[in-house]
Amino acid sequence: MAEELVYKKPRLLTDKDFHFCPGCSHGTIHKVIAEVIDQMGMENSSIGITPVGCSVLAYNYIDIDWVQAAHGRACAVATGIKRLNPSKLVFTYQGDGDLAAIGTGETIHAANRGDNIVVIYVNNAVYGMTGGQMAPTTLLGMKTVTTPNGRDAKLHGYPFKVGEMISQLEGVCYFTRQSVHTAAGVRRARKALRRAFELSMEGRGLSFVEFVGTCSSGWKMSAVEANKWLDENMLPFYPLSAE
Amino acid sequence: MSDIRLMKGNEAVAHAAVRCGCDGYFGYPITPQSEVLETLMELRPWESTGMVVLQAESEIGAINMIYGAACTGKMVMTSSSSPGISLMGEGFSYIAGAELPCVVVNVARGGPGLGTIQPGQSDYFLATKAGGHGDFNMIVLAPNSVQEMYNFVFDAFELAFKYRNPVMILSDGVIGQMMERVELSEPLPRRTDGQIVEQMRSWAVTGKPVGAQRNIVTSVQLDPIVQENVNHRLQAKYKVIREKEVRYEAIGCEDADHILVAYGCSARISHKAMELARDAGHKVGLFRPVTLFPFPYEQLDSVCKRAKGFLSVELSAGQMIEDVRLAVGCRARVEHFGRMGGVIHSPNEVWQALQEKLLNR
Numbered sequence: 001m002a003e004e005l006v007y008k009k010p011r012l013l014t015d016k017d018f019h020f021c022p023g024c025s026h027g028t029i030h031k032v033i034a035e036v037i038d039q040m041g042m043e044n045s046s047i048g049i050t051p052v053g054c055s056v057l058a059y060n061y062i063d064i065d066w067v068q069a070a071h072g073r074a075c076a077v078a079t080g081i082k083r084l085n086p087s088k089l090v091f092t093y094q095g096d097g098d099l100a101a102i103g104t105g106e107t108i109h110a111a112n113r114g115d116n117i118v119v120i121y122v123n124n125a126v127y128g129m130t131g132g133q134m135a136p137t138t139l140l141g142m143k144t145v146t147t148p149n150g151r152d153a154k155l156h157g158y159p160f161k162v163g164e165m166i167s168q169l170e171g172v173c174y175f176t177r178q179s180v181h182t183a184a185g186v187r188r189a190r191k192a193l194r195r196a197f198e199l200s201m202e203g204r205g206l207s208f209v210e211f212v213g214t215c216s217s218g219w220k221m222s223a224v225e226a227n228k229w230l231d232e233n234m235l236p237f238y239p240l241s242a243e
Numbered sequence: 244m245s246d247i248r249l250m251k252g253n254e255a256v257a258h259a260a261v262r263c264g265c266d267g268y269f270g271y272p273i274t275p276q277s278e279v280l281e282t283l284m285e286l287r288p289w290e291s292t293g294m295v296v297l298q299a300e301s302e303i304g305a306i307n308m309i310y311g312a313a314c315t316g317k318m319v320m321t322s323s324s325s326p327g328i329s330l331m332g333e334g335f336s337y338i339a340g341a342e343l344p345c346v347v348v349n350v351a352r353g354g355p356g357l358g359t360i361q362p363g364q365s366d367y368f369l370a371t372k373a374g375g376h377g378d379f380n381m382i383v384l385a386p387n388s389v390q391e392m393y394n395f396v397f398d399a400f401e402l403a404f405k406y407r408n409p410v411m412i413l414s415d416g417v418i419g420q421m422m423e424r425v426e427l428s429e430p431l432p433r434r435t436d437g438q439i440v441e442q443m444r445s446w447a448v449t450g451k452p453v454g455a456q457r458n459i460v461t462s463v464q465l466d467p468i469v470q471e472n473v474n475h476r477l478q479a480k481y482k483v484i485r486e487k488e489v490r491y492e493a494i495g496c497e498d499a500d501h502i503l504v505a506y507g508c509s510a511r512i513s514h515k516a517m518e519l520a521r522d523a524g525h526k527v528g529l530f531r532p533v534t535l536f537p538f539p540y541e542q543l544d545s546v547c548k549r550a551k552g553f554l555s556v557e558l559s560a561g562q563m564i565e566d567v568r569l570a571v572g573c574r575a576r577v578e579h580f581g582r583m584g585g586v587i588h589s590p591n592e593v594w595q596a597l598q599e600k601l602l603n604r
């Protein structure tokens with residue numbers, strides 16, 4: 001009986017084992033990026049910027065040129081690269097601590113200047129790498145190691161919809177919010193990312209691709225529980241974009 | 244035909260950037276160095292050489308744009324003044340850790356805090372010892388004229404690429420703001436993208452050729468043994484820099500009993516003070532470190548071998564004096580003189596201090 005090939009590792013994913021926790025969204029998002037760059041034939045003209053956060057080592061997994069940036073500064077780094085190398089596809093990959101807390105200024109100004117970069121933003125509502133502390137995106141009432149009784153708006157302010165805010169800026173050509181916790185979500189995410197890369201290469205401005213993701217360790221859940229929690233709690237507050 | 248003009252030190256930096264083939268400048272306004280960005284915007288080099296000039300949202304933005312652009316093998320520079328330079332510290336550390344070439348101009352002012360917009364030399368420690376976290380060094384050049392502001396941009400880029408290391412031009416508000424005659428050199432062409440790939444592909448991110456090895460510019464090594472090896476490599480590089488790149492100027496030092504040690508604007512002022520001392524019959528010399536890292540320790544000691552007293556003249560509470568002490572040890576008396584807070588000492592004040600602290604003791 002002939003075997004039917006139903007899954008193949010994307011060509012641009014390296015053989016290195018992911019260091020991510022089981023049930024983490026980062027690995028799936030990496031895979032989507034690798035697939036889209038390969039599909040578009042952009043292997044030799046892509047430069048990615050990794051953040052400080054759990055995805056700091058993305059350069060070990062996707063086989064393109066990479067730069068590792070200081071915490072929060074990826075958009076400024078991307079601006080420097082893109083302005084001097086306009087023919088390259090330049091994208092950042094950033095968590096919500098990196099982008100929406102320490103790096104808010106750099107992000108907003110790159111967006112407002114309309115720099116032709118793609119920002120891939122992974123919102124998992126916590127600081128994964130440092131052990132699950134509150135992020136600006138942490139939902140009200142959500143327990144983290146720095147909000148042991150749940151996030152209280154009086155004390156910590158409100159969850160930050162940075163994507164909606166960024167999308168208001170003139171320099172932004174595309175804002176989309178995706179998730180990869182279902183197969184259909186992965187398919188939509190691939191299309192959205194491709195659109196963002198294309199717009200960027202057309203010089204249309206900054207594209208902002210948000211992924212609502214899981215942090216199973218930070219949330220202290222199994223992979224299955226985390227996906228369910230994402231569906232029931234994250235998506236009502238951070239609704240996905242229509243296709 | 245030579246191109247001789249009258250201009251400010253800051254303007255000379257901007258002209259040098261365009262003429263040395265620089266690919267990009269990113270900066271943020273701050274007195275007393277804003278003329279660098281302003282002059283570049285007036286020169287519009289993107290229309291002539293193709294050089295990119297961008298006003299960043301902050302010094303943090305600027306230094307990280309520099310970091311990114313430097314990763315691609317391009318010649319990039321920024322400039323700022325003391326408070327802005329403090330903000331860039333994290334970036335310096337990343338740039339040094341990732342071994343990237345870049346040029347940073349600090350037209351220093353008095354501090355601490357917001358301090359004053361008037362000149363200062365109190366960033367010596369920052370520039371030479373503690374630019375940011377971790378064991379790293381920037382190469383530091385200290386110009387004392389508008390011509391050197393111009394020339395050192397060329398020298399700084401050469402050193403930056405030779406050692407893949409950040410180079411700081413540590414100037415001050417006097418040298419940045421004063422106008423002098425300066426001879427501009429013939430413009431050098433920018434490197435083409437093809438030349439950059441050819442010369443820099445071993446480390447630069449230029450887009451990975453299909454099937455080739457990818458390049459990663461990073462300063463993170465989670466395995467401590469690997470990180471220690473990075474540190475050893477950096478230290479070995481700094482050792483070569485210490486051995487090969489020391490620059491200084493010695494005026495009347497060989498036969499001098501007393502030496503004024505000064506860089507930047509204090510060297511200019513001290514030169515006049517030296518003349519006052521010589522007119523009064525004292526054998527006084529001027530030793531000017533041109534590289535502050537590497538500091539001319541051995542040269543200061545050997546060139547000034549007869550001297551029994553050294554006065555470190557700086558617009559600070561006494562920072563370079565620590566290196567002067569390291570250079571001459573206990574064999575001679577080492578004193579400091581300097582005004583602070585943006586007040587500039589006069590040649591006469593330096594001459595007075597020399598008498599009080601050394602000659603009349």
Ligand SMILES: Cc1ncc(C[n+]2csc(CCOP(=O)(O)OP(=O)(O)O)c2C)c(N)n1
Nearest residue numbers: 052053054071095096097098126127128129
């Ligand atoms: C200047 C600086 N401050 C703090 C840290 C510590 N730190 C490392 S990762 C991180 C947060 C990462 O969280 P996030 O961006 O949400 O990414 P995730 O790990 O969840 O993917 C912090 C605060 C650092 N490395 N540098």
Ligand code: SF4
Nearest residue numbers: 021024054128215216
């Ligand atoms: S800590 Fe969270 S974000 Fe980090 S790898 Fe684990 S699950 Fe993913």
